[in-house]
Amino acid sequence: MGRQACSEAKNDLREHTGTGNDCKKVFEPMCPESNLEILMARYQQGDYAAVSDLIGRVSPQLHRFFLVQSASRADADDLLQETWLRIHKVRHTYRPGEAALPWFYAIARYVRVDHYRKSVRTAAGERELEAMSKGAVAVAGKFDHVESLDALLAPLPESQREVIEMLKVAGMSLEEVARATSSSVGSVKQKAHRAYAKLRETMTTRGKAEDYREG
Amino acid sequence: MKDEEIDDVLRQAGRTLPDPTPATLQSVADSIKTSLRPVRPLPPQWALTAGLLLICAAVSLAGAARAGFFGFEKMDILERLLVFSALVIFAWLAGAEFTHEMIPGSRRRLSPGALLGLASAALFAVFAFLFRDYQTHHFISVGIVCLVTGFIHAVPASLLAWLLLRRGFAVNSVAAGLVAGTLGGLAGVGVLELHCPNFEAAHVLVWHTAVVPLSAGAGALVAWAQRFRAGSSVRERANPE
Numbered sequence: 113m114g115r116q117a118c119s120e121a122k123n124d125l126r127e128h129t130g131t132g133n134d135c136k137k138v139f140e141p142m143c144p145e146s147n148l149e150i151l152m153a154r155y156q157q158g159d160y161a162a163v164s165d166l167i168g169r170v171s172p173q174l175h176r177f178f179l180v181q182s183a184s185r186a187d188a189d190d191l192l193q194e195t196w197l198r199i200h201k202v203r204h205t206y207r208p209g210e211a212a213l214p215w216f217y218a219i220a221r222y223v224r225v226d227h228y229r230k231s232v233r234t235a236a237g238e239r240e241l242e243a244m245s246k247g248a249v250a251v252a253g254k255f256d257h258v259e260s261l262d263a264l265l266a267p268l269p270e271s272q273r274e275v276i277e278m279l280k281v282a283g284m285s286l287e288e289v290a291r292a293t294s295s296s297v298g299s300v301k302q303k304a305h306r307a308y309a310k311l312r313e314t315m316t317t318r319g320k321a322e323d324y325r326e327g
Numbered sequence: 328m329k330d331e332e333i334d335d336v337l338r339q340a341g342r343t344l345p346d347p348t349p350a351t352l353q354s355v356a357d358s359i360k361t362s363l364r365p366v367r368p369l370p371p372q373w374a375l376t377a378g379l380l381l382i383c384a385a386v387s388l389a390g391a392a393r394a395g396f397f398g399f400e401k402m403d404i405l406e407r408l409l410v411f412s413a414l415v416i417f418a419w420l421a422g423a424e425f426t427h428e429m430i431p432g433s434r435r436r437l438s439p440g441a442l443l444g445l446a447s448a449a450l451f452a453v454f455a456f457l458f459r460d461y462q463t464h465h466f467i468s469v470g471i472v473c474l475v476t477g478f479i480h481a482v483p484a485s486l487l488a489w490l491l492l493r494r495g496f497a498v499n500s501v502a503a504g505l506v507a508g509t510l511g512g513l514a515g516v517g518v519l520e521l522h523c524p525n526f527e528a529a530h531v532l533v534w535h536t537a538v539v540p541l542s543a544g545a546g547a548l549v550a551w552a553q554r555f556r557a558g559s560s561v562r563e564r565a566n567p568e
Contacts, residue, residue, distance in 0.1 A: 158365040164356050171355070175347045189351050196355045202496040204366040205430050215432035222431070222498040229554075261340040280334060281341035291432045294499060312328050315336070 148212040156203055167196065170213075173282050174220045180262055180277045181224055181270065195223045213284055217292035221274065267314050272307035275300055369494060372426050379422035379488050379510060380415070386484040387517030394476070397524040406457050410520050413453045414513055417446040421510040425488060428503040429495025439505040443543045446509060450516065451536050458528045470534035473523055477515035477538030478545075485511030485546055500550045508546020512539035 148169065154162035174195055178188035198219050206215050261281065265273045271293075278289045279300075286304075290297045369375070391399070399407065424442050427433035437445070485507045497503035515538040523535070 156366050156368055158363050160360060160363055163359055163363060167352055167356050167359075171352055172346045176341065176344045179344050185345065189347060192347055192351065193355055193358070196359065200359045200362070202431070204368055204494060205496050206368065207372075207430070208368060211432070218431035218498050219496075260343050261337065262344075264337065264340050276337065280337040281344075287434075291434055294428075294433075294435055294502070296435060296438075308330060308333060311333050315328050315333065 149209065152203075152206050152212045152215075153208045156206065156208070170216055171196075173213075174216065176261075176281055177217065177220055177274070177277055178224065180265060180273060180281070191220075191223055191227060194227070195220045198223055211288055211291070213282070214288045214291035217278060217282075217284070217288075218294065221292065264311070268307050268310055272303045272310070275303040276307050276311075279304055369430065372423070372430075375426045375492065376419060376422040378491050379425060380418055382487045382491065383418045383422075383484055383510060383514040383517065386480055386487070386514045387521060390476075390480040390518035391521035394518070394522045396521050398519070399521045401524045401526065402520075409453050409457060411517075413449055414517050414520070417449065418510060418513045418517075421446065421506055421513060422488075425492065425503065425506045425510055426495075428499065428506050429492040429497055431496055431498050439502045439509070442506065443509050443540060446513065447536055447539050450539065451532060454531045454536065455528070458526050458531050460527050461529070463527055463529045466529060466533075469525060470530055473519055473525070473530070473534045474537055474541065476522070477512070477519045477535065478541055479515075480518040481508070481511035481515035481538060481542035482545075483511075484514035485542065497550075500554050501547050504550025505543050505547040507550075508543035509539060511546065512542030515539075515542055 148166070151162045151166045151169075155166060171192060175188050175192050178191040179185065199216065202219065206212065261277075265276060268276065275289055275293065278284045278292060279286070284292070286297050286300050289300045293300065402410070420437065421442060424437055424439065427435055428439070488507050488510050516535055519535050519538065523531075525531070
């Protein structure tokens with residue numbers, strides 16, 4: 113987003129939210145995402161065009177987040193729909209002028225955890241989980257051949273996986289990830305550091321195995 | 328392998344993930360369209376926190392007005408200043424934290440557990456510094472009365488706080504319950520400090536301070552039970568037999 117577009121976006125937000133110059137301090141560091149904040153403000157005012165635009169822009173990121181966590185496309189589709197219904201229900205809790213992406217991710221995270229909890233509690237869910245864990249093992253098995261994100265992140269615990277997805281795939285800042293995961297920036301840094309250590313180890317081992325096979 | 332190389336691998340791998348289909352996005356948009364209407368955003372955070380602080384003050388004063396301000400009358404200026412400043416500061420912190428818990432994606436300064444630990448430890452330290460009467464009379468029987476009195480006042484304070492923030496959305500209901508309980512517990516301690524004229528160090532340190540963790544634990548337990556009940560109803564719907 114260019115400087116002029118950024119300035120237009122800020123004016124637009126002021127117009128829609130009446131936040132005046134207050135939005136400046138929240139807004140400056142995150143100008144590339146500023147359109148999301150404007151769209152959220154318009155969504156709260158009942159603008160359907162803004163909702164459609166938001167769905168088109170945020171859904172791919174949330175879908176990726178669920179794919180990395182749940183490994184099944186059907187599950188990710190279901191979770192995405194459930195997340196949007198939840199977002200719609202609690203849209204009044206978004207504060208105009210605040211970063212929108214952590215708000216979306218916090219709700220998506222809640223939906224994922226809730227879904228996981230429910231599936232653990234139902235007998236059918238237990239079977240699904242078993243299948244999912246087998247799927248995850250199978251994905252890990254495919255590691256040597258497929259460069260997919262879920263395969264790369266398979267060795268990481270869930271909490272580290274979601275942090276890496278938000279930081280490196282969604283391109284969120286440490287502060288935004290901390291907000292989305294209800295934790296401190298220090299804790300996010302620590303998780304990212306541990307995840308990178310594990311990834312480095314896994315990738316190095318994999319590289320050595322490939323060298324051995326080739327040579 | 329360098330961090331930048333791992334970044335590249337992750338970015339490339341991220342591009343391989345499929346996007347949701349246009350049909351999925353359309354079905355999401357359609358499901359929202361039917362119930363789309365303007366909503367009023369939540370009030371500013373400072374207003375909500377001030378509201379929570381007012382609730383705590385109102386419950387404490389109402390409780391003490393009914394039982395008598397014997398403790399407050401017996402305190403000297405320094406004791407009043409330190410005890411009530413500590414209570415106001417931690418009630419404000421708990422109120423701010425509760426507001427954060429009820430708004431997704433809020434900035435977090437203190438975790439609910441850290442807040443509970445800090446509030447309990449600070450009250451303990453203030454009481455230990457101020458109250459130096461090391462005798463004990465009827466430690467258990469008198470102490471239980473104070474604990475119950477504090478807890479009885481913590482319950483309405485927590486419920487009123489929950490009522491004020493009912494439009495919020497707790498992404499972690501157990502954490503929100505813990506903070507609401509901590510806030511109520513501080514209101515309960517407020518009642519005890521205004522009312523209880525027993526300044527024996529052991530009594531104040533153990534029984535007055537214990538109201539905060541007891542109330543916080545009860546708040547977390549209620550929130551957990553509610554979440555569990557919600558999960559059970561889902562299970563019953565999934566397996567009616």
